[in-house]
Amino acid sequence: MTSAVSEPTSTRRMPAEERRVLASTLVGTSIEWYDFFIYAQAAGLVLAPLFLAPIAESSPGLAQVLSFATIGISFLFRPLGAIIAGHLGDKHGRRFVLMITLVLMGAATALVGLLPTYDAIGIAAPILLILLRILQGISAGGEWGGAVLMAVEHAPTKRRGLFGVSPQIGVPLGLLLASGMMALMSILAPGDAFVAWGWRVPFLLSIVLIAIGYYVRRRVEESPVFLEIAERKEQTRTPIVQLFRRHALLVVIAALIFAGNNAVGYMTTGGYIQNYATNPDGPLGLDRGPVLWAVAGSAVTWLLSTWYAGRLSDRIGRRTTYILGWILQLIGVFALFPLVNSGSIWLLFLGVAVLTIGLGFTYGPQAAYYAELFPASLRFSGVSISYAIGAILGGAFAPTIATALVQATGSTFSVTLYLAGMTVIGLIATLLLRDRTGIPLGPDHEAEQARSPIYGARR
Numbered sequence: 206m207t208s209a210v211s212e213p214t215s216t217r218r219m220p221a222e223e224r225r226v227l228a229s230t231l232v233g234t235s236i237e238w239y240d241f242f243i244y245a246q247a248a249g250l251v252l253a254p255l256f257l258a259p260i261a262e263s264s265p266g267l268a269q270v271l272s273f274a275t276i277g278i279s280f281l282f283r284p285l286g287a288i289i290a291g292h293l294g295d296k297h298g299r300r301f302v303l304m305i306t307l308v309l310m311g312a313a314t315a316l317v318g319l320l321p322t323y324d325a326i327g328i329a330a331p332i333l334l335i336l337l338r339i340l341q342g343i344s345a346g347g348e349w350g351g352a353v354l355m356a357v358e359h360a361p362t363k364r365r366g367l368f369g370v371s372p373q374i375g376v377p378l379g380l381l382l383a384s385g386m387m388a389l390m391s392i393l394a395p396g397d398a399f400v401a402w403g404w405r406v407p408f409l410l411s412i413v414l415i416a417i418g419y420y421v422r423r424r425v426e427e428s429p430v431f432l433e434i435a436e437r438k439e440q441t442r443t444p445i446v447q448l449f450r451r452h453a454l455l456v457v458i459a460a461l462i463f464a465g466n467n468a469v470g471y472m473t474t475g476g477y478i479q480n481y482a483t484n485p486d487g488p489l490g491l492d493r494g495p496v497l498w499a500v501a502g503s504a505v506t507w508l509l510s511t512w513y514a515g516r517l518s519d520r521i522g523r524r525t526t527y528i529l530g531w532i533l534q535l536i537g538v539f540a541l542f543p544l545v546n547s548g549s550i551w552l553l554f555l556g557v558a559v560l561t562i563g564l565g566f567t568y569g570p571q572a573a574y575y576a577e578l579f580p581a582s583l584r585f586s587g588v589s590i591s592y593a594i595g596a597i598l599g600g601a602f603a604p605t606i607a608t609a610l611v612q613a614t615g616s617t618f619s620v621t622l623y624l625a626g627m628t629v630i631g632l633i634a635t636l637l638l639r640d641r642t643g644i645p646l647g648p649d650h651e652a653e654q655a656r657s658p659i660y661g662a663r664r
Contacts, residue, residue, distance in 0.1 A: 222426060226359045227371045229425040230352045233307055234372040236411075236418040237348045238379025239386075240314035241279075241341055242474050243407045246387045247317075248272045249476025249604070250483070250493065251404050256331045258323040266612055269480065273604040275335055276475055279342030280601030283593035286346025288445055291586030294351055295444040298435070299358075299428045299585065303351040307422060310344035311415030313337045318408025345596075350589030353572040358430040360573075362643050363519055366526075369572030370515030374508050376568070377561070380474050381504035386410065388497035399493075430581055434648050444586040452579065455659060456591050458634050459578060462527070463595025465631015466567040469534060469624050471600035472541070473500050473557055477607050481617075482545060482553060495550045503557035510565025518570035523577070524640035530566025531632040537563045538624045542617040567631065577641040580654035584646075599627060 253272035254261040261268035286306075294302045317337050323330045352372035360368030386407035394403025448456065472478050482489050482496045518526040537560035544556030579587030610619040639658045644650070 223359055223368075225421075225425050226355055227368065229303075229422045230356045230372040231375055231378070232421045233303060233418045234348065234352045234375025235378040235382065236414045237307060237310050237345065238376050239382040239414065240310045240379075240411050241345055242380050242383040243314065243386065243411075244279075244317065244338060244341065245276050245471075245474060245476040245604075246383050246479065246497075247404050247408075247476075248276050249480035250387070251400050252334070255322045255400070256334050265486065266608075269484075270605055270608050270612075273475070273477070273480075273608055274602070275331075275338055277602040277605055278335060279338045279345070280593075280597045282339045282342035283346035283596050284590060286343035286348075287350065287589035287593035288346075288586075289343070290347025290350060291448075291589045292444055294347075294354070294431075294585030294589070295583060298431050299351045299355045300422070300425060302347055302585075303355065303422055304419065306344045306348040306351065307415060307418050310341055310348065311411045311418075313340035313344065314408055314411040315415075318405040318411070346593045347589060349592050350585050353576060353588055354430075354585055355425065355428055357573050357576040358428040358646055362645075365573040365576070365643075366515040366518035366523070366570055369576070370512050370569055373515060373568055373572055374511050376474070377504040377507035377511060377565075381501050381508070383407065384497050384501035384504060388494055388501060391494045391497060430584075430647055434581060444583050445590075448579075448583045448586045448590065451655065452583070452587060452657075454662070455578060455657065456587065456594065458637055458659065459575060459587075459591035460594035460598060461634035462567075462631050462638075463571065463592055464599030465531070465627050465629075465634065466534070466564060466571075467596055467599030468603045468627035469538060469560065470564050470568070471603040472560070472607065472624070473503060475600060475604040477604035478545065478553075478557060480604075480608075481611075488546070489548055491548070491550060491553070496553065499550055499554035500557060502554055503561050506558040507561035507565050510562045511569040512565075514566040514569030515573070516569075518573060518642070522640045522642045523570040523574040524635060524638065524642075526570045527567060527574070527635045528632065530563055530568075530570075531628055531635065532563075533566050534560075534563025534631075535625060535628050537561070538621060538628055541624075542621055546617060563628075573642075576646065577644050578638070578658055580651050581646060581648045582651060 253268040257268045257271055290302045320333055321330055356371045357365050357369045390403040390406055391399055479496055479500060481487060482491045483493045514526055540559050541556045544552045575588040607620045610623060611617055637660055641658050
């Protein structure tokens with residue numbers, strides 16, 4: 206069988222199957238994250254008064270904190286999704302899992318768009334909302350690992366960073382679609398109409414997007430690395446158990462790397478900046494539409510920096526690219542709120558755009574970086590669970606924490622210090638690991654892959 210890591214010539218044209226793989230991971234992850242982020246956008250804009258009406262009437266600030274908390278609840282179930290998907294992915298294949306997660310996420314999202322509010326069904330409304338958000342969390346926990354491995358395990362050795370960018374830019378594309386749709390609906394259904402029905406349309410659009418994603422993904426062949434493992438009948442019986450028995454510390458360190466990125470990223474993807482800037486009782490009170498368009502614009506700069514960083518990591522290594530990214534992210538963190546608090550929509554856009562440059566550099570290399578950390582037989586479980594734990598430690602409650610910090614201190618500088626601290630944690634975790642750029646990914650090299658990349662650990 207041809208190895209997934211064979212080297213191409215510099216003039217080699219990308220085969221049709223590789224193009225299908227990149228298209229499927231890009232389209233699929235974009236749709237998945239559109240579904241995930243559209244909820245976060247709605248949580249920052251309308252869900253509190255609609256689904257937490259009694260609390261919103263007596264304590265609007267508390268209702269908004271609780272609304273953001275429903276975003277975080279889904280993260281708590283990401284590890285469950287990662288465990289299920291990791292087990293299935295290491296035993297039955299990456300493609301099989303990707304089809305399941307896509308349909309599950311789309312169904313949960315569409316049902317949110319049909320959900321009655323508190324005024325219609327009382328306490329059942331927020332309960333059903335939370336249950337659907339949990340399903341989104343389970344799906345997100347399994348989606349990323351499968352998409353990453355489909356892309357990276359199909360890639361030539363010296364282009365893993367570039368191939369791995371395909372699922373990574375699905376995140377800013379999902380944010381762009383989500384912000385753009387919300388902004389469009391704020392024009393088509395302004396004011397009370399947006400609250401009454403306009404916010405539901407982006408959720409219902411998920412039905413069409415999932416049909417497109419399903420069609421694209423079903424045309425892609427299974428990962429060549431997994432096919433080789435399956436052909437040899439070398440699938441691990443209990444991949445989760447073996448992962449934590451052999452690589453528990455590596456999982457924790459990898460999770461902290463993602464946490465440093467995710468906490469900062471959820472200032473926009475989690476809806477915090479949108480709520481902070483548009484809250485009529487807050488210090489800015491900006492119009493909803495321009496703020497949503499500014500966030501949508503920052504998704505473009507995030508996409509470009511993510512793509513460039515993934516490609517750059519093939520040239521200078523994943524670790525070096527990450528270190529550069531942490532420095533850029535720290536600059537963006539300290540620039541964010543002074544620009545946002547100016548009250549100018551253009552300076553707000555500049556603030557979130559500058560922030561996304563560092564975010565892209567600490568996200569673009571992640572797919573290839575994670576895939577190169579774990580041995581082939583445990584790789585789906587390793588990347589999925591590390592990602593899910595990092596999401597909990599980072600982005601899960603970042604909007605809630607930021608809201609609570611501002612309410613407690615009366616200043617956004619406390620949020621800046623929180624985000625700076627998370628960035629430094631990500632940098633320290635990166636420095637603990639050796640660079641494994643270009644390590645063979647196939648099952649023939651399992652022994653080399655299983656050696657710990659942690660500095661100071663026995664190799």
